[in-house]
Amino acid sequence: MGGNTGRTAAGAGRTRARTVADGGNGGRAVTPPRSPERDFLGHVGVVLAIVPAMLLAGITATLTELPRIFVVSELASDRYRFQWVTGATLVGGVIGIAGVGWLAGHIGLRRCYLLGLMLYTAGSAAASLAPGTDPLAVARCVQSCGNGLVATTVLALLWREFPAHRDLGIAVFAFGVYFGRIAGPSISTWLVTHDDWRSVFYATAAAGAIGLLVAWRALPPDAPAVEPPGAFDFTGLALLVAWVVCLVIGLYRFQLWGWQRANETLVVAALGLALLAAFVRQQFTAPRPLLDLRLFSRHHFAMGVVIKALIDGQFFAVLGILTRYMAVTRDYQRVATGAVLLPAVAAMTGTLVFTAHFGTRDNRKRRLLVGLVGMTLATWQLTRIDLFTSKEWVGLVAAVWAAAVGLVASPVICIAQDNLRPEEIASSASIKNLGLVLPGAICGGLIAIASERAGDAYFDTLRQTIQVNRVPVGDVSAGLTDWITRTHGSTPGAADLQAAQVLARYVRSTAAVYADQTAFGWLTVISVATFVLACFLRRLPPEAPGPRRG
Template sequence: MDTDTTRARRWVLALAALASCMVALDTLVVTTALTTIQRDLDASIASLEWTVNAYNLSFAVLLMTAAALGDRLGRRRMFAVGLGLFTAASAACALAPGIGWLIAARAVQGAGAALVTTLALALVTRAFPPERRGAALGVFFGATGLAVASGPLVGGALAEGIAWQWIFWLNVPIGLLTIPLALRRIDESFGPDTGLDVPGLALVTGGAFGLVWGLVRGNAAGWASTEVLAALLGGALLLAAFVVWEHRAREPMVPLAFFRSRAFSAGNASIFFAIASLFGAVFFFAQFLQVGLGHSPFDAGLRLLPWTGTLFVVAPIAGALVDRFGERPFMVAGLTLQAVGMAWIAQVAEPGVAYVALVPPLVIAGCGVSMTFPAAQNSVVSAVPPEAIGKAAGVNSTMRELGGVFGVAIAVAVFAGAAGPGAGYASPQAFTDGFGPAITASALLAAAGALAGLGLPGRRRAPERDAVAVEA
């Protein structure tokens, strides 16, 4: 391999990882600031949920569109556009005068994140050959793990030491630095797409929004209410219509032929449940440390490090080992460990519980979920031909973000059902009454992901034989 090629690959990996760090930081940096935001903006639990889910939902439903835009208009160009949109929306979040403005700005931020995340993955997977891709993705997710690990800590430090608005101002200099470097150091690349699947986008957006709305409103409006039933049924019907449309579309968002591959289908299903479990638990754990145990935002972020910090350490190692041993062992074992850790926490959680009792299950859960990221991504992108990597990465990113949306929605629904709507913040005991069942739900989601992981191929196969053809 010549020096120029090696240097070019390193620039792609470094810039993609930096951008991914910024997006990942913003996904979790809010968690330890939620209690402060709730106080400053007089926000309800539902409003707090939407500060997380507005970002994740727009992020999720636009990921496939982001992949198509990158394929058609240039991956490097749209990567830079996404960075610009994300940076501008971050400034709008910091300037929010009320919870409604913040939720709207978070939705725009999610749109920028969709471009950044999808195209960062596509740029990295295209830059590295199959035999080195797992190791590169391990480094990529390890760097992202640094942001995940530091996100709650940074959020807590800024919310406590300065103001919660600075968790968003932090993105502005990073974005302004990365955009010109990306335009200069990354070669442009295109995919096979020539158009956008607008009906498909509308159907999947409406379907996801309907299901999330129903889950969010279930406890407050009543699970048997017309509003909730209509939202859930309408969302399910729109998603079914999306599948039907994708069979007919000339240029589908998701070529359904991909799902004939076990590696592709099982990898996406597993990562959906893995992220659902992770995000549902993260949403409540930072608040439990503050509301249930009385810690400050910074102290809460510090006490999350045994959990979130494992991604920085474990993901690169797992990524390198995936290239040798295949994806299934890491996916199944990892999600089993995540389920065990969450179930353990649910059993010992109570007001005043000693923090040292929470450290072992946090480390177990963190190591487990950290093993899943490079395994799932490698499984998915290795199951398609090189020209379809952008779409495959887009599908995988979509499943991750939709998993996060549904995980938070399910955890909040369980929390509100156990603690009582609006009662969870009344006292440490009231919060803990909802927290235990919510974390149990996260454990069950992780167990479902482990079962899905059993569908992955049992051993590593050559990418040329594993890739499925793309329907014309």
């Protein structure tokens, strides 16, 4: 449902004739309307062309959480150089999402969708062969651009093909995106364990190619546009992309350069603020802006967009911290990291199905508040993790957290569409689509910075108190040396070195887990703030437009 894709879907029209009940049917038999489930099953080819790609788009959002840990070392890189890969991925996604309105208006939704799958497949294949971080960054940018095109057209395609069942389309969209996100780390751990990190991109390239062939054959062609596409806000797109580039530099370089006195930091920060101000001005003055910011005057839309941004930011941050905690800090086997998250996959699947079946407008706010309470309590419990927390406990808390996220997934998508007319839903698409990528990147980047600063501060505290703790540290080091000598047969000199390495790693791991505790504490505060904000959602009048279910 990319920028202006709602308008494009309406212009492209549907390609299947439907019999509509009409009082003046001239005595012709009226075809009774079919249930949403039967209508979906009656067009299996279309469903198979759209739903798997929707799952793939969701999976891609978190599929590289674990592999990136190993890519850095296997490409002889470092985390600062690899951050350009992450930044290029974000820029590619923004370009794909923001440009879909222009593309769909000129080549149609079907071709736009197929182009997205082509770019995704080509980018995945190139990433699997990348010899270094620079080629990998380019490949990931192309892959992310294609993923952005796919993710922002699937809902518009569902609505175009099944116009009588838009609510079910929203439910399918919510399930595909959020199920894919929670399943991504577990799938990647299985792939990495059985081969290496490149197998993740082999798999996504193969899945993209299969999806492309199925969509090519199954999706009906677009009908001719009723009216030519209007002017596109290329100036707004350029300003947005330039601002995102400044955002990427800020998230990944300010911590390295210094926050207050580095000239580079001041220049990039000033440029970013100027670009943001120019972009906002452009959106209020352009005849057909890239983002219709006036919609933020509508209560439910503004609340829905902000609440969803906060929830998505928390989702990506929690999942990223948990993956790093298990794979790096605790040094779990790769397959064990994925196995710990499997209960979370099952729990979210259950609540996504539950809310799709029983969710209505009347209970939407209650489900949102209950889910936020669950997210808050689970995130708060994660502040207790340490170097000795059992896998079973982590898996249980992660499952409760994922179940709570599943409860809020459908409500946050629907709330932003409540009380909006069809043309307003179309013009709001770009804002909601950018919410698929920007909140996670911003929240994840800020939490990573806060975690790093907290870990460094705690490590400095341990280092500065070494004189006070010299006696117990010496006793521990002597005990380790004796144990290594007896059990491994090492020479005294080698045993001393190995004992020092073990002790240093323990201290660094303690600092890292303290940083994770701090990050989960901040995320708990954000979750509480999201709950408070959701309490102010107003009740809609019965006749208000918008989704009735979900």
